[in-house]
Amino acid sequence: MQLIPSKTPKVIKQLFPNYIWDLSANGKKKLYLTFDDGPIPSITEFVLEQLNQYNAKATFFCIGDNIQKHPKIFNQILSEKHAIGNHTMNHLKAWKNNLDTYIKNTLDCQSVIQEHSSDRNTQQLFRPPYGQISRTKFNELEKLGYKIILWDVLSKDWVQDILPKKCTQNVIQNTEQGSIIVFHDSQKASKNLTLALPEVLDYFTKQGFVFDAIKL
Numbered sequence: 001m002q003l004i005p006s007k008t009p010k011v012i013k014q015l016f017p018n019y020i021w022d023l024s025a026n027g028k029k030k031l032y033l034t035f036d037d038g039p040i041p042s043i044t045e046f047v048l049e050q051l052n053q054y055n056a057k058a059t060f061f062c063i064g065d066n067i068q069k070h071p072k073i074f075n076q077i078l079s080e081k082h083a084i085g086n087h088t089m090n091h092l093k094a095w096k097n098n099l100d101t102y103i104k105n106t107l108d109c110q111s112v113i114q115e116h117s118s119d120r121n122t123q124q125l126f127r128p129p130y131g132q133i134s135r136t137k138f139n140e141l142e143k144l145g146y147k148i149i150l151w152d153v154l155s156k157d158w159v160q161d162i163l164p165k166k167c168t169q170n171v172i173q174n175t176e177q178g179s180i181i182v183f184h185d186s187q188k189a190s191k192n193l194t195l196a197l198p199e200v201l202d203y204f205t206k207q208g209f210v211f212d213a214i215k216l
């Protein structure tokens with residue numbers, strides 16, 4: 001994963017036009033922060049507090065198992081008007097699980113999301129764990145009404161041997177209008193996230209950008 005570029009190359013976006021890589025077509029000075037792998041006590045709460053300070057909205061790609069373990073934090077995400085996406089029930093790898101297992105795990109996550117949401121949370125956003133997806137799985141998810149959200153910019157906050165400052169730079173140097181940016185509200189990423197996120201929020205707010213939740 002260290003070899004993945006922080007900025008998704010244009011050629012990759014063109015090769016896979018059915019996936020959503022950015023929302024630059026919206027034509028507004030907006031950025032889309034996304035947080036994968038939560039909800040997790042204290043870390044997700046830290047993220048929500050930071051977002052509140054900047055009046056920023058974001059999208060949380062939650063793991064179903066974590067929603068079941070921490071429903072109160074999940075409810076806080078919803079009540080603060082952020083968007084929710086499906087990140088499978090158990091963070092499955094698309095290339096190591098067959099179609100039936102993968103789809104069932106995604107639907108299990110969806111059931112947990114529905115169970116803990118009011119009916120206003122109706123959009124079906126899906127981010128495949130590890131960014132792994134295949135044509136057959138994409139087709140099936142599309143049939144079920146999912147929009148597959150990948151990214152324009154990776155902070156790489158999960159990488160253990162880089163400094164938080166590098167994560168901030170990854171985002172600041174690569175972000176442009178409409179960028180979808182990846183952070184993780186996970187234990188593993190917390191060291192980098194807690195330092196980089198406030199800097200990113202501060203920098204782009206001063207540049208006049210608005211952080212919005214993904215609404216399709």
Ligand SMILES: [Zn+2]
Nearest residue numbers: 036037129130
């Ligand atoms: Zn993930």
